[in-house]
Amino acid sequence: MRQMKLGLSIASAGYHYSAWCHPDVDVRSATSIQHHVKAAQLAERGRMDFVFLADWSSILNVDDLRIARDREQAQVKVDPTLAMAAVAVVTKHVGLMPTASTTYWHPFNFARRMAAIDQLSGGRVGWNMVTSHGLDEARNFGLDKPIDSDTRHDRAREFVQVMRGLWDSWDDDAFVRDKATGQFFRPGSVHALNHEGRHFKVRGPLDMARPPQGFLPIITAGTSDNSQDLAAEIADMCYGGQPNIEAARAYYSSVKGRLPKYGRRPEDLLMMPGIQCYVGRTQSEAEDKFALMQSAMPKEVGIGQLIVNHFPDLSAYGLDDPLPDMTMRSEFLGSEKLGGREPELTLALMRRARDEKLTLRQLFDIALCGFWSLGVIGTPKVIADMMEEWFTTGAADGFNVQPPYLPGGGEDFVDLVIPELQRRGLFRTEYEGRTLRENLGLPRPASRYATDVAEAAE
Structure with a gap:
């Protein structure tokens, strides 16, 4: 039976703009490792697929006095790749999904970092790939304005091409580590990429073994034609932000309809819209939780x-x-x-x-209760009913859960909604695999050199 996938988005103290003001929230959540650890362990307790950490490399328009940025929590944050590396030490199963921009990273440095975290976590890292369209970020990297969409997405395609080439630097069986013979790796098992393209020139090889997952799962977002084409070409998941089922179905159909152009099947790309839940054992309890958050803003x-x-x-x-x-x-x-x-x-x-x-x-x-994606205020049954309708009628393959505040909002979902989904057979009761790819039901890509290796062995 097909089952939905679930991610837990951390977003500092939560997705409500005034989450940090909730009486049960640590005001230092954004830069607290304990906060990130608790969120990841909570997701793992709920058998969720991954924790997700958004990012952008700037503070946002603090010079515009019409916008009360001094009252917001998300202006200060940690590098998500570092947070996820730390969280890997205290978790065993849950996937780790940091954000990084193809516009402001270099593919060699990023491929090296992510391969290392995948090795250290036992194959549990993914990548939220963004292209960064904001003015504040552009100025932090020496630009007067953001790079245009066509160029950003063209760079992103080449970035992923280089990343995957670098991840294939070593054959899967390269490292024999034989003390008796003194041989550490097999001759001919390492490959220089020698990439030279429009945006990057990278020789390689990477000084890191091939990641346990082969290629890290990639999630993207965006509704523009450029964003949808990029998702259809290179992504394993797509993070949607549609607020109603009609818009979500249209987006689902639009992105999946582009897959054949790239030789891909519908099941090769998981559509995972965001959902923000205010959960109560009764409807009035859920509404009270929502009212409390709104009153704090x-x-x-x-x-x-x-x-x-x-x-x-x-x-x-x-x-x-x-x-x-x-x-x-x-x-x-x-x-x-x-x-x-x-x-x-x-x-x-x-x-x-x-x-x-x-x-x-x-x-x-x-x-303003969140980020304009699907919002639900209700009992576990009400929320599960909505999720099931989206899942079974072509609007979603799973969801990125956006707690209004953490840890309480996340605990409500894990303790109340997930058991209802499990009772309906819509969500797992135990992890199926060891790696993030295995739990997402995504095959491990073979190295581009695998055929050469097999022929050499013959």
């Missing part, structure tokens, strides 16, 4: 986050005032400086605000 934070996501400045409106018609105000959209969600999500929410005559408070409740 100052109006200034809500206004600023709407601005980041291409809304006009609504600070002149009271929380219970009706909102103006914003649907035709196209000048608010597409700001490279701010970043934020895709403009089509903003437009959809503007239309909803108009059609339903939303107040500012109601707009906050819809938009």
Whole structure:
């Protein structure tokens, strides 16, 4: 029976903008190894596939005084590859999914680091591959503006090509380590890449054995044609951010429909939308948990986050005032400086605000409880019902769980929702394999030199 895959996204203290203000949250979560360890061990207790740690190499537009960045938790964070390497020591089964950018890393350094962590963790590392479109990051790396989308995605393709070539530097059986003969590795088992392309020139080989997984599983995100094509070409998972099942089905179909172009099958790519859950044993308990989080968020934070996501400045409106018609105000959209969600999500929410005559408070409740992906407030049955519908009707192959705060929000999901999914046969009760690839149901890629090795042996 097909079963869904589940990841746990850490995101500092949680995915709510005011998660750090929750009474049960450690205000130093973002830079605490204990926090990351607890989250990973929680995911492992729930038999989840991986823990996910997002990242970007900057603080965000602190010079824009309309945005209350001084009240946010996510401006300070640790290098996720280092956090995941540390977490590997105190976990045994759960996968480790750090984020790194193909725009600002070099493939040799990154291939070396990730191969090392995969070796040290016994084959449990994946990679959230991003291409970094933000202005603040660009300025940190000597650029006046972000690199254009076509160039970033072209660089990303070549980056992955180089990475995989470097991971194949050594044959799987290269290291004989024979004390009797004094031979450490087999002659002819190491290969120089000698790559020379548009963006990179890398000789190789890598000074690290082939990763236990062969190639690390890659997860990507994004709704643009460039992002979807890249996912269809090189990704093993795709992190979606669609807020409703119709949008998720369309995205699922669009990305999977591109796979044949690259000689791939639908099962080669797992679609894993984000889901943020407020879980209660009763509906009223779940609603109380949501209300507590919303009450901790100052109006200034809500206004600023709407601005980041291409809304006009609504600070002149009271929380219970009706909102103006914003649907035709196209000048608010597409700001490279701010970043934020895709403009089509903003437009959809503007239309909803108009059609339903939303107040500012109601707009906050819809938009600012997380990152605009699927949000559910309810009992384990309500949440499992929704997840099952998405899973069985072509909207998802699994989910990236985005706790509103940690550890409590994650514990609610692991202790209440996962048992309900297991009861329905939708999720595992024990890990199937040793590596992240095995648990995701993804085959281990053979080395590009495997045929040569077999012929030489004959």
